[in-house]
Amino acid sequence: MNRLLRPGVRERETLLSSRLLSQLGVESAAAMMEIAAIGTLPARQILFREGEAADTLFCVLSGYIRVYKLDPDGREADVELYGPGDLIGVSLVFDGGRYTATAQAAEPSTLARFDLKRVREIAGRRPDLALVLMNALSEQLASAYSNLANDRLHTAPQRVARYLLDNCAHDGKAASFRLPYQKSLLAGKLGLAPEALSRAFSMLRGHGVNVRGRFVQVEDPEALRRI
Amino acid sequence: MNRLLRPGVRERETLLSSRLLSQLGVESAAAMMEIAAIGTLPARQILFREGEAADTLFCVLSGYIRVYKLDPDGREADVELYGPGDLIGVSLVFDGGRYTATAQAAEPSTLARFDLKRVREIAGRRPDLALVLMNALSEQLASAYSNLANDRLHTAPQRVARYLLDNCAHDGKAASFRLPYQKSLLAGKLGLAPEALSRAFSMLRGHGVNVRGRFVQVEDPEALRRI
DNA sequence: AGTCGGGTTTGATCTCGATCAAAGAAGAAA
DNA sequence: TTTCTTCTTTGATCGAGATCAAACCCGACT
Numbered sequence: 001m002n003r004l005l006r007p008g009v010r011e012r013e014t015l016l017s018s019r020l021l022s023q024l025g026v027e028s029a030a031a032m033m034e035i036a037a038i039g040t041l042p043a044r045q046i047l048f049r050e051g052e053a054a055d056t057l058f059c060v061l062s063g064y065i066r067v068y069k070l071d072p073d074g075r076e077a078d079v080e081l082y083g084p085g086d087l088i089g090v091s092l093v094f095d096g097g098r099y100t101a102t103a104q105a106a107e108p109s110t111l112a113r114f115d116l117k118r119v120r121e122i123a124g125r126r127p128d129l130a131l132v133l134m135n136a137l138s139e140q141l142a143s144a145y146s147n148l149a150n151d152r153l154h155t156a157p158q159r160v161a162r163y164l165l166d167n168c169a170h171d172g173k174a175a176s177f178r179l180p181y182q183k184s185l186l187a188g189k190l191g192l193a194p195e196a197l198s199r200a201f202s203m204l205r206g207h208g209v210n211v212r213g214r215f216v217q218v219e220d221p222e223a224l225r226r227i
Numbered sequence: 228m229n230r231l232l233r234p235g236v237r238e239r240e241t242l243l244s245s246r247l248l249s250q251l252g253v254e255s256a257a258a259m260m261e262i263a264a265i266g267t268l269p270a271r272q273i274l275f276r277e278g279e280a281a282d283t284l285f286c287v288l289s290g291y292i293r294v295y296k297l298d299p300d301g302r303e304a305d306v307e308l309y310g311p312g313d314l315i316g317v318s319l320v321f322d323g324g325r326y327t328a329t330a331q332a333a334e335p336s337t338l339a340r341f342d343l344k345r346v347r348e349i350a351g352r353r354p355d356l357a358l359v360l361m362n363a364l365s366e367q368l369a370s371a372y373s374n375l376a377n378d379r380l381h382t383a384p385q386r387v388a389r390y391l392l393d394n395c396a397h398d399g400k401a402a403s404f405r406l407p408y409q410k411s412l413l414a415g416k417l418g419l420a421p422e423a424l425s426r427a428f429s430m431l432r433g434h435g436v437n438v439r440g441r442f443v444q445v446e447d448p449e450a451l452r453r454i
Numbered sequence: 455a456g457t458c459g460g461g462t463t464t465g466a467t468c469t470c471g472a473t474c475a476a477a478g479a480a481g482a483a484a
Numbered sequence: 485t486t487t488c489t490t491c492t493t494t495g496a497t498c499g500a501g502a503t504c505a506a507a508c509c510c511g512a513c514t
Contacts, residue, residue: 068376069372069373071376071380071381077376077380079372079376090365091368091369092365093365094361094362094365095361095362095366100369101376127351127354127357130357130361133361134322134357134360134361134364135321135322137318137361137364137365138317138318138321138322138364139322141318142322142327144368144371144372144375145296145306145307145327145371146296146327147375148371148374148418149295149296149298149304149306151375151378151379151418152304152305152378152418153296153298153302154298155500155501156500184461191375191378191379192501192502193501193502193503194461194462195462195463195501195502195503196501196502197462198463199463199464199501201463202464213510382469382470382471383470383471409491410491411491411492419471419472420472420473422473422493423470423471423472424492425492425493426471426493428493429494440479440480
């Protein structure tokens with residue numbers, strides 16, 4: 001973590017409007033703001049490693065953080081990709097112990113850090129914080145289950161199609177949007193090698209999907225759904 | 228759910244010693260016991276389906292419950308396998324809404340059921356219950372992440388080897404144990420077709436693993452670890 | 455504009471595991 | 485025990501995606 005500061009005016013605003021603080025009562029939000037530190041990370045910087053003692057809860061303010069597990073010979077499997085507003089390490093608030101995966105900035109990012117001990121303490125006193133944390137955790141579990149089922153049931157083009165639908169979802173009509181990050185990152189998130197993602201895109205071309213750089217057009221969402 | 232009763236003496240005992248109630252203070256445990264109902268399920272019975280309104284939290288007392296997702300053409304992907312002591316639906320306590328997957332008894336089972344509204348209410352008053360729920364949720368998330376990474380990084384024999392090591396773990400020495408459920412169930416849990424599990428076992432035979440029915444002997448855990 | 459370096463695409467190959475089909479084993483029930 | 489059903493194993497085939505290698509593209513920088 002390069003810089004590590006008490007939040008400035010800009011950061012306070014971002015943080016206050018984040019999913020974490022915006023759902024809290026004023027007092028709890030203030031208590032959390034009190035213990036927040038802001039840090040920036042250059043791309044590729046490691047935030048924490050699997051097995052390290054866990055002492056910090058993170059909230060992504062900008063950028064993307066890739067969380068992955070390693071296997072003995074160094075291959076990596078992405079387990080979750082956290083973007084602005086997401087909390088990293090919620091499961092450690094009460095589970096304690098150690099980080100169960102490694103986190104790395106996928107691009108230059110800014111995060112808020114909260115000391116876990118103090119978060120525990122505040123959550124003990126303030127049910128609204130405990131509630132927000134449980135909600136975040138629940139969402140993450142649902143997301144993990146989806147990913148797991150998605151991996152096991154769907155082919156690469158199907159997974160990509162679902163991703164596109166989930167991320168433009170303009171009810172029925174044609175839509176277009178910009179991928180929020182590199183394709184290789186998306187590939188990891190979907191559990192694919194970059195080559196496989198590329199091939200999936202090129203096969204979807206025949207089904208009304210146009211890709212140019214990060215720009216994606218979906219001509220017929222209905223057709224995609226049936227892939 | 229066939230029978231649906233206030234807990235009898237036997238069930239009260241099981242429930243009190245379950246991971247859920249045993250970690251609670253006496254008063255919280257009593258409050259939960261107060262709202263508990265016990266039910267038995269025959270094998271294959273559906274407990275709830277993906278998309279249904281969620282109104283119940285379950286605690287497995289005996290047997291195994293398979294939780295899976297369906298794809299459009301009816302194929303199933305297991306997402307978690309819950310056994311005695313496990314809680315099903317924790318993420319719904321506060322997340323509310325609907326079940327995000329389908330649950331089915333993998334064998335004749337008995338469960339405790341708790342009305343979600345009442346659980347919410349008690350958890351609001353009693354931090355120790357909220358804590359236990361968060362713990363359960365955290366564990367489930369960690370487990371889901373492991374499964375996801377496991378799927379993406381390891382081959383079938385490797386996954387089976389890990390399962391065996393995790394489930395006999397007698398530090399270093401040879402060990403043997405009984406699979407707690409059918410092989411086809413294990414296959415699903417590991418994200419494999421039953422045939423693939425069978426082949427994995429027969430390849431592990433060359434590495435000191437003997438399987439006869441549900442009985443498994445591991446001659447050399449160290450060798451397994453290196454598969 | 456040229457050059458450099460990364461991400462991305464394309465091609466060729468190969469391995470793993472799904473799937474279909476059928477034989478074999480093991481429980482449960484009569 | 486015998487029968488019947490369900491689970492498991494084995495065999496053969498097939499396709500999806502990983503991997504390795506090389507070409508390509510594009511933005512950043514000089």
